[in-house]
Amino acid sequence: MNNFVKEIKTTIKDLLSRKGRSFLTILGIIIGVAGVIIIISLGSGAQSLVLGQITKLGSNMVGVLPGKSNENGPPTAVFGVQVKTLTLTDVMAIKDKSKVPNATDVATFVSGNVTIIAGRESVDTSFTATDGSYVRVQNVEIDKGTFFSDEEGRSGANVIVLGYDVATGLFPNGNEIGQIVKIKIPNANSSRGEVSSSIPLRVIGVQKKMGTVAFQNQDDQVFIPFSVGQRQILGIDYVQFIRIKIDDAINVKPAMGDIERVLREQHRIKNPENDDFSVRDLADAIKILTSITDTLRIFLGLMAGISLIVGGIGIMNIMLVTVSERTREIGLRKAIGATRRNIRNQFLLESIVLTFTGGVLGILLGILISYLIAIGARFAGYDWVFVISPMAIILAATVSVATGIVFGLYPALKAAKLDPIVALRYE
Amino acid sequence: MLIELKDIIKNYDNGGVITKVLRGVSLSVDEGEFVAIMGPSGSGKSTLMHTIGFLDKQTSGTYLFDGEDTSSFNDDELARIRNDRIGFVFQSFNLLPRTSVLDNVILPLLYNSSKASQEARAKKALESVGLGERIHFMSNQISGGQKQRVAIARALVCDPKVIFADEPTGNLDSKSGATVMNILERLNKEGRTIILVTHDKGVALHANRIVTISDGEIVSDVLIPEEDRIHSKEIKEEE
Numbered sequence: 001m002n003n004f005v006k007e008i009k010t011t012i013k014d015l016l017s018r019k020g021r022s023f024l025t026i027l028g029i030i031i032g033v034a035g036v037i038i039i040i041s042l043g044s045g046a047q048s049l050v051l052g053q054i055t056k057l058g059s060n061m062v063g064v065l066p067g068k069s070n071e072n073g074p075p076t077a078v079f080g081v082q083v084k085t086l087t088l089t090d091v092m093a094i095k096d097k098s099k100v101p102n103a104t105d106v107a108t109f110v111s112g113n114v115t116i117i118a119g120r121e122s123v124d125t126s127f128t129a130t131d132g133s134y135v136r137v138q139n140v141e142i143d144k145g146t147f148f149s150d151e152e153g154r155s156g157a158n159v160i161v162l163g164y165d166v167a168t169g170l171f172p173n174g175n176e177i178g179q180i181v182k183i184k185i186p187n188a189n190s191s192r193g194e195v196s197s198s199i200p201l202r203v204i205g206v207q208k209k210m211g212t213v214a215f216q217n218q219d220d221q222v223f224i225p226f227s228v229g230q231r232q233i234l235g236i237d238y239v240q241f242i243r244i245k246i247d248d249a250i251n252v253k254p255a256m257g258d259i260e261r262v263l264r265e266q267h268r269i270k271n272p273e274n275d276d277f278s279v280r281d282l283a284d285a286i287k288i289l290t291s292i293t294d295t296l297r298i299f300l301g302l303m304a305g306i307s308l309i310v311g312g313i314g315i316m317n318i319m320l321v322t323v324s325e326r327t328r329e330i331g332l333r334k335a336i337g338a339t340r341r342n343i344r345n346q347f348l349l350e351s352i353v354l355t356f357t358g359g360v361l362g363i364l365l366g367i368l369i370s371y372l373i374a375i376g377a378r379f380a381g382y383d384w385v386f387v388i389s390p391m392a393i394i395l396a397a398t399v400s401v402a403t404g405i406v407f408g409l410y411p412a413l414k415a416a417k418l419d420p421i422v423a424l425r426y427e
Numbered sequence: 428m429l430i431e432l433k434d435i436i437k438n439y440d441n442g443g444v445i446t447k448v449l450r451g452v453s454l455s456v457d458e459g460e461f462v463a464i465m466g467p468s469g470s471g472k473s474t475l476m477h478t479i480g481f482l483d484k485q486t487s488g489t490y491l492f493d494g495e496d497t498s499s500f501n502d503d504e505l506a507r508i509r510n511d512r513i514g515f516v517f518q519s520f521n522l523l524p525r526t527s528v529l530d531n532v533i534l535p536l537l538y539n540s541s542k543a544s545q546e547a548r549a550k551k552a553l554e555s556v557g558l559g560e561r562i563h564f565m566s567n568q569i570s571g572g573q574k575q576r577v578a579i580a581r582a583l584v585c586d587p588k589v590i591f592a593d594e595p596t597g598n599l600d601s602k603s604g605a606t607v608m609n610i611l612e613r614l615n616k617e618g619r620t621i622i623l624v625t626h627d628k629g630v631a632l633h634a635n636r637i638v639t640i641s642d643g644e645i646v647s648d649v650l651i652p653e654e655d656r657i658h659s660k661e662i663k664e665e666e
Binding site: 007010 | 482514525538585
């Protein structure tokens with residue numbers, strides 16, 4: 001044991017005497033291990049961020065999207081394919097208390113991109129056209145004024161609620177409430193060769209600054225009554241998305257069954273196989289999201305793993321160089337009584353000390369970078385949690401030592417096999 | 428008899444071309460002898476020493492060391508013999524660089540099972556070659572003569588029966604060479620067997636027996652009368 005401690009000390013002293021080279025040798029390991037730590041930390045951080053945002057919506061929400069989808073995959077509408085199977089008649093049917101008794105609020109959505117003009121200022125942004133129940137199905141906070149009422153939403157009043165960035169873009173001096181803005185209608189009546197027309201809308205509210213949620217800047221958008229967006233801007237007669245609030249989380253599953261039944265009735269579908277809509281609750285969304293982030297994490301983890309292998313090959317290379325540089329020393333050690341095992345262990349110990357040091361430095365670097373990213377994310381307005389799992393650290397340390405053994409073994413065995421007399425004569 | 432070689436043959440196989448280096452050497456060395464092996468380069472004298480010193484294995488023939496037949500010894504057993512029964516001194520010192528004098532001398536003890544204090548034994552060995560004061564110097568901070576004395580201390584530290592010296596003065600000036608030879612003579616007087624390989628008659632004459640080898644065969648084996656032997660005095664180096 002005493003000898004073993006001594007050997008480790010000698011090895012460390014030896015490696016320190018060629019600091020620069022030792023550092024370059026383990027650089028690959030440092031980067032690989034840091035990569036593993038960062039990916040695991042970012043993965044958990046991003047996952048808890050997105051999941052936190054979803055659950056903030058409430059676990060008693062059900063979404064209806066047009067088009068059929070697979071059991072766990074995202075509906076086709078997510079990929080921007082326009083499916084026109086949901087209509088306002090469907091919405092009315094869902095709102096029917098006798099058919100879906102647990103639905104307390106139903107919000108209807110269409111969305112798109114528009115240009116908004118106020119005086120000499122203009123802003124390109126995205127709009128969400130919905131109804132007054134939006135405030136009850138979505139977390140929305142109004143800074144100035146109000147959101148439009150159920151009545152304004154239903155009647156298609158010419159009103160608009162601005163996102164924070166849009167408001168400051170259009171009205172640098174404030175005083176937005178009561179002002180009239182114009183929404184340019186893209187390609188309207190273009191067949192007649194006229195200049196695109198526009199709709200005047202009165203600003204009744206400005207949203208609080210919300211930052212970025214789920215990778216979307218929540219401040220760069222506007223809200224308008226549903227029929228204004230659907231008929232006047234997009235000129236369509238279908239619905240892109242319906243969100244329904246259920247009275248209690250326990251009733252979500254039965255309510256989803258009710259909604260599916262209603263829609264099948266509406267669409268005259270007998271066989272659920274032929275559904276042209278998808279009803280999803282947050283549990284589904286979380287499942288899909290988790291499977292996406294897990295896949296991503298495994299993929300990135302593999303990349304980091306590959307960089308560890310590359311780092312290991314780097315170690316092997318340098319160890320081979322070290323063995324051939326120290327051939328005479330190996331010969332001498334054998335001449336004064338070192339066995340093959342002694343020599344093998346000496347070089348194995350050296351590569352393990354190298355990779356373990358690389359592992360420790362990589363873990364520290366990984367934690368530091370993950371921490372900086374967390375600070376940056378929080379600074380950018382995300383509710384980011386800095387997570388370093390002890391499992392990740394144990395994994396990284398184990399893998400780095402294993403790399404040392406695996407990639408150090410070949411050079412060490414090569415050293416052990418050297419014939420003492422050949423080694424002593426080596427120039 | 429400490430060393431008994433019978434019909435030792437050593438062939439090197441260089442990709443099918445067989446070089447006969449030792450062609451049936453028989454030699455006996457008694458405990459306490461001081462034997463010089465002489466011969467021109469390429470005569471096989473180094474190979475003979477490496478074979479006697481268990482650095483190399485004979486192609487055929489028997490080798491009894493301290494009464495034991497060593498032909499069937501495996502790598503680990505040979506390593507153990509090299510460690511505690513034999514000490515080597517090389518022409519080019521072969522000290523570990525960037526390592527202190529003391530640690531260089533301790534090195535063989537790291538491969539030894541003895542429990543006695545390594546540092547105390549190494550210090551004692553260094554004192555016996557007159558380097559007790561320099562134990563913390565780095566191996567590259569001392570002169571060639573001192574390096575060879577460290578190498579002798581390293582050979583001595585496990586208290587071996589035989590010391591093999593391969594051209595120990597070959598890289599030294601005459602003064603430090605004389606000091607090294609003086610130490611070897613003293614070790615021989617204390618009862619240790621010394622086997623010295625050299626092509627220098629003046630060095631060989633420190634021994635009490637000269638074995639001359641040529642083309643892989645012993646051509647003469649003579650005892651040197653005391654009046655013909657050369658005795659070196661220790662010459663203090665200028666510090």
